[in-house]
Amino acid sequence: MERLALTKLNNKEYMIPERASGSFVFDLATANDEVLIRINNSSNVDLLLLNLKDGNNIQFEVADNVYLNVATLGKNDIKTFKITANVGYKSTFSAYFADFIHGKVKSDITINLNKEGGTCNWHLASLSMNKDNKEFDVSAYHNAINTYAQLDNYGVCRDEGKLTFSGICKIINGSHGSKAHQNAKIMVFDELSNGVAKPILKIDENDIEASHAAIVGKINDEHIFYLTSRGLSEEEAKRIITLGYLKPILKGFSDDNMVQEIENLIEGEM
Amino acid sequence: MSTLVIKNLHAEVDGKEILRGIDLTINEGETVAVLGPNGHGKSTLLNVIMGHPKYIVTEGTITLDGQDILSLTTDQRAKLGLFLGMQNPSEIPGVINSDFLRAAVNAKSEKPISTYQFYKVLDKATKELKMPFDLATRSLNEGFSGGEKKRNEILQLMLLEPKIAMLDEIDSGLDVDAIQVVADVIKEEQAKGIGFLVISHYARLFDLIQPTRAVVIVNGKVVIDGDPSYIKRIDQTGYEFIKTELGIEISKPDNNMNTVSIGSCAVKDAIK
Ligand SMILES: Nc1ncnc2c1ncn2[C@@H]1O[C@H](COP(=O)(O)OP(=O)(O)OP(=O)(O)O)[C@@H](O)[C@H]1O
Numbered sequence: 306m307e308r309l310a311l312t313k314l315n316n317k318e319y320m321i322p323e324r325a326s327g328s329f330v331f332d333l334a335t336a337n338d339e340v341l342i343r344i345n346n347s348s349n350v351d352l353l354l355l356n357l358k359d360g361n362n363i364q365f366e367v368a369d370n371v372y373l374n375v376a377t378l379g380k381n382d383i384k385t386f387k388i389t390a391n392v393g394y395k396s397t398f399s400a401y402f403a404d405f406i407h408g409k410v411k412s413d414i415t416i417n418l419n420k421e422g423g424t425c426n427w428h429l430a431s432l433s434m435n436k437d438n439k440e441f442d443v444s445a446y447h448n449a450i451n452t453y454a455q456l457d458n459y460g461v462c463r464d465e466g467k468l469t470f471s472g473i474c475k476i477i478n479g480s481h482g483s484k485a486h487q488n489a490k491i492m493v494f495d496e497l498s499n500g501v502a503k504p505i506l507k508i509d510e511n512d513i514e515a516s517h518a519a520i521v522g523k524i525n526d527e528h529i530f531y532l533t534s535r536g537l538s539e540e541e542a543k544r545i546i547t548l549g550y551l552k553p554i555l556k557g558f559s560d561d562n563m564v565q566e567i568e569n570l571i572e573g574e575m
Numbered sequence: 576m577s578t579l580v581i582k583n584l585h586a587e588v589d590g591k592e593i594l595r596g597i598d599l600t601i602n603e604g605e606t607v608a609v610l611g612p613n614g615h616g617k618s619t620l621l622n623v624i625m626g627h628p629k630y631i632v633t634e635g636t637i638t639l640d641g642q643d644i645l646s647l648t649t650d651q652r653a654k655l656g657l658f659l660g661m662q663n664p665s666e667i668p669g670v671i672n673s674d675f676l677r678a679a680v681n682a683k684s685e686k687p688i689s690t691y692q693f694y695k696v697l698d699k700a701t702k703e704l705k706m707p708f709d710l711a712t713r714s715l716n717e718g719f720s721g722g723e724k725k726r727n728e729i730l731q732l733m734l735l736e737p738k739i740a741m742l743d744e745i746d747s748g749l750d751v752d753a754i755q756v757v758a759d760v761i762k763e764e765q766a767k768g769i770g771f772l773v774i775s776h777y778a779r780l781f782d783l784i785q786p787t788r789a790v791v792i793v794n795g796k797v798v799i800d801g802d803p804s805y806i807k808r809i810d811q812t813g814y815e816f817i818k819t820e821l822g823i824e825i826s827k828p829d830n831n832m833n834t835v836s837i838g839s840c841a842v843k844d845a846i847k
């Protein structure tokens with residue numbers, strides 16, 4: 306599938322025009338560390354971000370009535386990066402982040418739902434292994450009425466890997482009709498690995514709906530029993546349960562090569 | 576012809592003895608109805624046969640065609656031809672049902688089934704079970720209704736073709752039509768000679784699948800192993816006759832635990 310390029314405005318700013326519809330690609334390797342991407346009104350965009358790099362500070366200005374799906378793969382060594390999205394009227398910011406970065410990582414992801422009807426669907430699948438130490442701070446701020454955020458963070462840690470999911474969902478006073486759902490799940494493989502999930506809700510308004518769930522733990526023995534009772538070996542059972550944490554991220558990737566690359570990473574590492 | 580033989584089986588969970596000397600034989604081609612009051616060890620028996628790690632066998636033997644299976648892992652038992660349709664099948668997020676089914680089919684066969692062949696078999700089986708095909712493409716049992724989960728168990732039975740199939744309250748959660756559908760599948764498998772061990776509290780399913788024997792488990796023991804007419808009797812009059820005619824007191828499973836905890840409270844009070 307042919308993907309369109311973003312329009313370059315200057316050394317920092319790029320944009321997708323009004324009412325654009327289609328698949329786009331942006332190669333971060335060719336740009337400054339700091340980039341601002343404007344998605345203009347009424348566009349419907351599937352954006353593939355390539356080559357996320359250390360020190361990236363990426364800001365999305367999502368205008369009104371936009372549907373934006375961003376998919377990206379993190380790999381190799383990245384120490385810090387930052388993603389911010391400012392979401393406009395009745396716009397959706399949907400993001401899929403497949404994390405196979407190695408080493409010590411600190412990230413900061415902030416979604417500001419600044420106007421009525423703004424929606425954020427955030428999905429992260431993260432693998433922490435071989436003494437990786439990663440922290441994903443994913444926060445959503447409900448600054449307007451009828452805003453919606455669903456933050457799903459899934460991770461697997463093994464072989465002395467450490468993984469932390471933090472971040473807050475904040476609904477400010479007056480943002481009635483808003484909904485915030487945080488969901489953090491980490492599967493910890495062995496005693497030397499460490500998973501921490503601490504989703505925080507801050508609610509300053511009554512007429513809202515909010516939930517948060519955090520599950521950190523070993524593979525459920527009942528699940529292993531179920532699968533082995535059908536003839537799968539214990540190793541195979543553990544493998545497919547683990548894949549179940551990571552593979553759903555592929556839903557957000559429409560690029561066949563990228564899907565293949567992530568599948569190879571998942572299958573290869575597990 | 577396969578035979579599963581259980582002798583003097585004792586098993587415990589969390590240090591509490593649940594099975595207290597089970598003797599039972601199931602031959603291929605037989606359908607054995609298993610009944611008994613709640614909490615008396617029916618599910619435990621099936622879980623022990625399948626090798627659930629929570630249950631510790633303290634005494635006794637289980638053999639399939641003469642081979643000891645207690646020393647085998649759960650997957651080895653499955654490969655030998657044992658199948659357990661569970662009372663509460665696990666929901667496993669992110670694991671696509673059809674991927675799992677295919678892995679299970681492949682685990683049993685020498686060479687992997689082709690995609691075409693697999694979907695042909697799957698399509699046929701789901702149609703027979705009147706299951707919406709999209710259940711195959713969803714996460715394993717996740718968000719399935721009670722009845723859908725039970726049908727998914729039967730789907731696995733059809734795909735795996737075991738020698739001895741154990742079904743734990745497969746009829747609970749099924750509507751009347753679904754019980755008929757499941758019974759039809761069981762009858763087909765019976766005709767192939769598969770042996771069944773079927774737990775249910777209700778005569779309806781048994782009426783449809785015509786067991787060859789009825790077994791009643793009370794206090795972790797087989798207290799009746801006889802002809803299927805017991806099913807009707809229990810359905811109509813309950814378990815009272817076990818006490819009046821056989822002189823077996825039906826214990827409330829929780830009694831022991833209560834006395835223990837009262838005891839320890841009393842000790843605490845005494846220390847204070
Ligand atoms: N995994 C477990 N952990 C703790 N206790 C258990 C476990 N499994 C079974 N038990 C206990 O063992 C006893 C027998 O349970 P089991 O599930 O075998 O009963 P059952 O005969 O199948 O009952 P029902 O008809 O209600 O399904 C019960 O007291 C139950 O609480």
Ligand SMILES: [Mg+2]
Pocket residue numbers: 617618619662743
């Ligand atoms: Mg039971």
